[in-house]
Amino acid sequence: MNQLRIMKEKKMYYKGAPKYELTPITSSWMHELFNDQVVLRGLIERYGSPVNIHHLPSFNENIINYKELFESYGLKYRIFYARKANKSKGLVKQAFTSGIGVDTASYKELEQSLSLGGNAENLVLTAAIKTEEQIKLAIENGVPIILDNEDECVLTQSIAKEIGKIASVGFRISGFEVDGEKLYSRFGFDVDEVVDFIGSYVGEQRTFDFLKVTGLHFHLDSYSTHQRSVSLIASIKIASTLKEKGHALSFIDIGGGILMNYLEKENQWLTFNENLKKAVVESNNDITYNNNGLGFRLEDGKLRGKLNTYPFFNTINKRSFLKEVLDFIDDESGLSVASLLLKNDIEIRIEPGRSLLDQVGMTIAKVSHRKKDAKGQWLVGLEMNMSQMMSSSADFLLDPFILYGSEVEVEESVDVFFTGAYCLERDVLLKRKITLPKLPAIGEYVAFINTAGYMMHFFETEAHLFELSTNLIFTGSKEKLSFFQFIDDNKIVLDS
Ligand SMILES: Cc1ncc(COP(=O)(O)O)c(C=O)c1O
Structure with missing residues (x-):
């Protein structure tokens, strides 16, 4: 039964408040936009639904934070924004303007980044599969290539030799x-093999004489600072052995995977986790769509599996995460990781994607219809599809905001699921049931918070020939919000 309540504070926008809330951290620019629906309406009318909004000042702030940390240790460092996390050109341009580099993972990412101001100093190629054309473009422009295997060494050597230019390479290491x-x-x-391999085959008068090793690289799949510290210490030892053998290594790149924090309150995160488990065990799941355990399942009466999502709440995140990596004390030398880097004169490099995009993006979609399904549940159809906000895991666990066209005077609380435009039963945009103060009307908006890192673009498809959503670059507003502060990312021109 819906509850009717006179709203004390009349507002136009509300955070969805399900039984187990997961309140996202928000920024003032988001609220500024929610408060000025004239601008938002204009943007959606002009660019269609959904729109992805990217706030450049927040991106710049994240960059400054990492820079300040490295500078506080007096370390040599470089930061490369992993642009795989978001396709927008505007962020690449801003990365260069803010004095950092860009990590590229495909020919097009590299080519576009070069056209947007990238060069040998501020780019790196880390593609998982390297094509001839990628390698050629990188060598021609002096962009370091992170090599993954022997076949890539062979290919890079032959292209470098053909062009007549030494390729600057880093070796990716794993198995720490x-x-x-x-x-x-x-x-x-x-x-355990990389030192012998480089020592035997790479450099002048060896098989790979067109490769110059300038650094080492790793990227760990986990979110452990401890594993990063230990791997970094091992890499420093490898670098110093290789230096003794005459290789002029200058950097160690520790990749990305720096945790970020999406949620305001730890207790909400813990309560949600506990209650989801309980709901699965007791088989009375009223939290998610179609009893989805988000990774938990019941087998022979026992709870199995684990929450298969990003760990959305993290006390240690971004700067403090990196600090923990750098402050770790090496047992053998009694020195911290930062001191070891300084002592060995090694430049540390990072490639953050997600964490540099913290508080940078929002996806806003228009309500298309409302209906009650056969179970009596409200389904709110949005003009967007599941690929336009898709997590690589079971769900995106942040409460959305609902933007009403007028003030809500009487609360008539309603539970809804948001559904999308693909012809799939599973096109349900958030798996959690969301409670709203009032059923939204057609044409009102739903805002999904902090979607810039991987959520907007990574799995975006054009099934049914739906257009990809427009990416808007928001330069920020000092005074009154205006339509003209939003630049269509497609309109950002590339130098030819
Ligand atoms: C080599 C490499 N560098 C950087 C990143 C960016 O990681 P994140 O977005 O988690 O910071 C990735 C992500 O997969 C990666 O594979």
């Missing part, structure tokens, strides 16, 4: 031993 366990990865050279 942490607490007695070898960390498996499908990527990279094995940590």
